[in-house]
Amino acid sequence: MEVKLSPSILGANFLKLEETIVKLKKQGIKELHIDIMDGHFVPNIAFGIDQIKMIKQIACDIELDVHLMVTNPEIFIDALVEAGANTITIHQESSPHIYNLMYIIKSFGIKVGVALNPATPINTLKHISHMVNKILIMTVEPGFGGQSFIEPMMEKINEVSNFIKSENIECELQVDGGINLENIGKVVENGATNIVVGSAIFREEDIDSTIKRFREAIL
Ligand code: DX5
Numbered sequence: 363m364e365v366k367l368s369p370s371i372l373g374a375n376f377l378k379l380e381e382t383i384v385k386l387k388k389q390g391i392k393e394l395h396i397d398i399m400d401g402h403f404v405p406n407i408a409f410g411i412d413q414i415k416m417i418k419q420i421a422c423d424i425e426l427d428v429h430l431m432v433t434n435p436e437i438f439i440d441a442l443v444e445a446g447a448n449t450i451t452i453h454q455e456s457s458p459h460i461y462n463l464m465y466i467i468k469s470f471g472i473k474v475g476v477a478l479n480p481a482t483p484i485n486t487l488k489h490i491s492h493m494v495n496k497i498l499i500m501t502v503e504p505g506f507g508g509q510s511f512i513e514p515m516m517e518k519i520n521e522v523s524n525f526i527k528s529e530n531i532e533c534e535l536q537v538d539g540g541i542n543l544e545n546i547g548k549v550v551e552n553g554a555t556n557i558v559v560g561s562a563i564f565r566e567e568d569i570d571s572t573i574k575r576f577r578e579a580i581l
């Protein structure tokens with residue numbers, strides 16, 4: 363499976379968002395990662411439906427990968443689909459009815475992801491693996507960009523990669539949090555196929571050459 367880079371818009375300069383998305387498009391980016399936070403599931407607030415609609419207008423054929431960090435994910439599904447989400451990822455910890463939610467998301471004909479916080483064990487995936495298009499391993503506690511990668515998550519990535527192989531499913535393995543040019547190689551070696559990068563791209567002055575360097579690091 364080709365390794366995909368998914369820049370996290372949370373780290374971008376909002377005042378230059380359109381310009382930034384055009385740059386990412388020119389660099390061949392196929393997916394944008396968009397974090398939704400409700401100030402309850404995580405101690406931060408980010409992105410509403412209207413902003414996603416606006417991003418969709420500029421992003422065009424770049425897929426929108428929506429990472430839902432909210433306490434009641436079911437409230438947002440319809441509106442997110444209408445706003446143009448191509449994938450909706452829900453947190454295992456955010457609902458006791460993950461299966462039902464996955465079913466609803468898939469019934470809209472879009473992809474569904476399941477995210478696991480650092481402390482959540484991977485065996486929660488066992489009985490829903492046939493439904494999932496993307497497994498998101500949080501490599502920081504969710505809520506903020508710019509945090510440091512939690513080192514024991516490297517082993518978790520490896521375990522989930524083996525799990526995906528053993529289940530023989532078509533499923534991306536996404537990692538999110540603290541990814542940089544120093545650790546991306548190892549993350550990919552351990553089986554990650556979809557890499558979310560926020561601050562390590564957007565804090566740089568020259569986004570074009572930074573994306574190129576990330577690409578080279580995962581070749
Ligand atoms: C954190 C978010 C991430 C964040 C990653 O909860 O889910 O998507 O933007 O940012 P970095 O790459 O800076 O850790």
Ligand code: ZN
Pocket residue numbers: 370395396397429538558
């Ligand atoms: Zn995220």
